[in-house]
Amino acid sequence: MNNNNKLKITFLGGVGEIGKNMTAFEYNNEIIIVDCGLTFPGDDLPGVDVVIPDFTYLAANKDKIKALLLTHGHEDHIGGVPFFLQQFSKVPIYGSKLTLALVDHKMREHQKVSYKAITVKPKNVLKIGSFSVEFIKVSHSIAGCLAMCITTPAGSVIHTGDFKIDFEPIDGTMTDLQRFGELGKKGVNLLLCESTNVCRPGYSISEKSVGRALDEIFKAHPDNRLFVATFASNIHRLQQILNLAEKYKRKVAFTGRSMLNIIDVGSKIGEITYNKDIIIDIDKIDKYSDKELLIVTTGSQGEPLSALTRMAMGEFKQIKIGANDVIIFSSSPIPGxxxxxxxxxxxxxxxxxxxxxxxxxxxxASGHACQEEIKTIHALVKPKFFMPIHGEYRHLKMHKQLAMMLGMQERNILLPAIGMQVEMSQNSIKKCGVVIAGQRLIDGYGIGDMESNVLKERKQLSEDGICVVGLTVNNVSGDLVGEPFIITRGVVYQDEAEAFVQDTKNMLIASLKEQDLRGCEPAVLRNTVKRAVSNFIFKRTKRKPMVLAIVILD
Ligand SMILES: [Zn+2]
Ligand SMILES: [Zn+2]
Known part of the structure; x- marks a missing residue:
């Protein structure tokens, strides 16, 4: 099958949402995929651990898939990789050293799958079938981030990945603006540019200025015990924090498993360097005075089980927070x-x-480009066509307006949606279809789709409560033995509970008396009880709690 020398792009995630990024590029029976992320579920999916893209379209085109290319090591870009590899274990994965080290770490926590990982660097150009992919260095809030220029006979596409323009990057190499400019000069058909901070005017703060602000705080509090809470994956932030610890002669204790992981992974591949002597175990902090200590912790998002939250609630064994403590949130709350x-x-x-x-x-400092930085990329790349990515709908819409402000024609801009397919040729881009796409819910590390009734039950329990009814029936006479017992939780307010339970009992006794229960199957009895109680509660409260009936035949 030939797709008429057009490049087909399928958006499988990360558009209309921030999370689970995944985009497939298809040319002449070959597919390359950029990113495979996850989303942490919201309150509407109680009990689900992670959400990944729906791979239905990819499964239907399994033999065409030639590569999975990763822009960087954040969960919304690599979190789905272990699940992807279980289904598509033969597809080679390309990414920077740090990205692949993080994937490798992830894979060790999952079932063993052998896979092929190939490290790429900025300026590398890969030939994959009809595709040629060039990697471009970009700054972000994790090291090893790559934008990509994907070229086919149908034209070239620049995918920015997540980026910011930081003139003082910690690793010394800036977002390669020059290369964006050169590619722009050669002619870029389509720009896919991230939109996270498109609503923020101006420029993002440089990572180094965060270091300077932290330095001021260290200097101003020489006698206090210091804490820094930050995102575990922000290696450059951790590097700056470790440098400050050394400068101010403080020992560093880490808490939080993800923090320890990244330090381990990062130092192994040389992305983070520090004097090993300054690290101490959290259990040893009693041996040091307050002014000799720096505690670096996760939990900057108020996660209930994190070390920092437990410290705040007085539930962390090794650390009691007090008046001599200074706690720095080197982070900002993720919306929600x-x-x-x-x-x-x-x-x-x-x-x-x-x-x-x-x-x-x-x-x-945010890792995402603000308006002026986004404008810079548009100005350098000067694409024929533009599609905003990595944003909720409001971000995508705003990004479209920004592009029009910069002179782009509205007809040359398309807003992507999950499942949408577009076809690009040298002179055109248009929507060409919709494929099955959306969410796949992962419960625990158990793979496979969670049954929807489990979700329904969790929702029901959390919204309408539960009612347990127990009764004994004499199998021969069909009469009720003793009184039924009824327990409710989350159905009615305390002061109404007693009367409510009594009324329900009376109703049930009366209703069962009317029926001949002799020789009834237990399952039938249970259903009869359940229906009677559910209807009664709904009439009284307009709620539909989960009703569990326990029937004993005497
Ligand atoms: Zn990112
Ligand atoms: Zn992202």
């Missing part, structure tokens, strides 16, 4: 987490600690 984060901040203040967070000082 604000309440949990401020709960932790309030609890820390209540324990007498001083808390410094991003509203009070420049202790965090």
């Amino acid at each position: 987490n604000e309440k949990s984060v401020y709960n932790v901040i309030n609890a820390l203040f209540q324990k007498g600690a001083d808390v410094i967070y991003d509203e009070l000082a420049e202790v965090h």
Whole structure:
């Protein structure tokens, strides 16, 4: 099958949402995929651990898939890789050293699958079938980030991945603006540019200026015990924090498994360097005075089980927070987490600690380009066509407006959606179809789709509560033995509970009396009880709690 020398692009995730990025590029029976991420589920999916893209379209085109290319090691770009590899174990994976090290670490936590990983560097050009892919260095909040220029006979596409323009990068190499400009000059058909911070005017803060702000705080608090909470994956931030510890002669204790992982992975491949002597075990901190200590922790998002949250709640064995503690949130709340984060901040203040967070000082820099940086990329690449990616719908829409402000014609801009397919040739781009796409829910590390009734039950339990009914029936006479017992949780308010339970009992006794229960099957009895109780509760409360009936035949 020939697709008429057109490049087909299928959006499988990361558009209309921030999370589970995945895009497939298809030319002449060959597919290469960029990223395979996950999303952490919201409150609408209780109990689901992660959400990954639906691979139905890829499974149907399995033999065409030639490569999975990874832009960087954040979960929304690599989190789905272990699940992808279980289904497509023969597909080779390309990424930077750090990205692949993080994938490798992930794979060790999953079932063993052997796979092929190939390290690539900025400026490398890969030939994969009809595709030629050039990797371009970009800055972000994790090291080893790559944008890509994907070229086919149908034209070239620049995929920015996640990026910012940082003029003072920690690793010394900037987002390769020059290369973006050169490619722009040669002619780029389509720009796929990330949109996370498109609503923020100006420029993002440089990572180095965060280091300077942290330095000021270290300097101003020579006698306090210091804590820094940050994202585990932000290797350059961790590097700066470790440098400061050394400068101010403090020992560093890490808490949080993901933090220890990244330090381990990062130092193994040389992405992070530090004097091993300054690291101490969290269990040994009693041996040091406050001014000799720096505790680096996860939990900057107020995650309930994180070390920092437990410290704030007074539930962390090794550390009791007090008046001599200064806690720096070198992070900002991810939208949706604000309440949990401020709960932790309030609890820390209540324990007498001083808390410094991003509203009070420049202790965090976003890894995503703000408006002026995004404009810079548009100006350098000057694409014929443009599609905004990596954003909720409002971001994509705003990004479209920004591109039009820069002079792009509206007809040359398409807003992608999950499942949407577009066809690009040298002179045109158009929507050409919709494929099955969306969410796949992962419960625990168990692979496979979670049964929808489990979700329904969790939702029902969390929204409408539960009612347990137990009764004994004499099998011969069909009469009720004794009184039924009824327990409810989350159905009615405490002060109404007693009367409510009594009324339900009376109803049930009356209703069973009307029926001949002699020789009834237990399952039939259970259903009869369940139906009677459910209907009664719904009439009274307009709720539909889960009703469990336990029937004993005497
Ligand atoms: Zn990222
Ligand atoms: Zn991302």
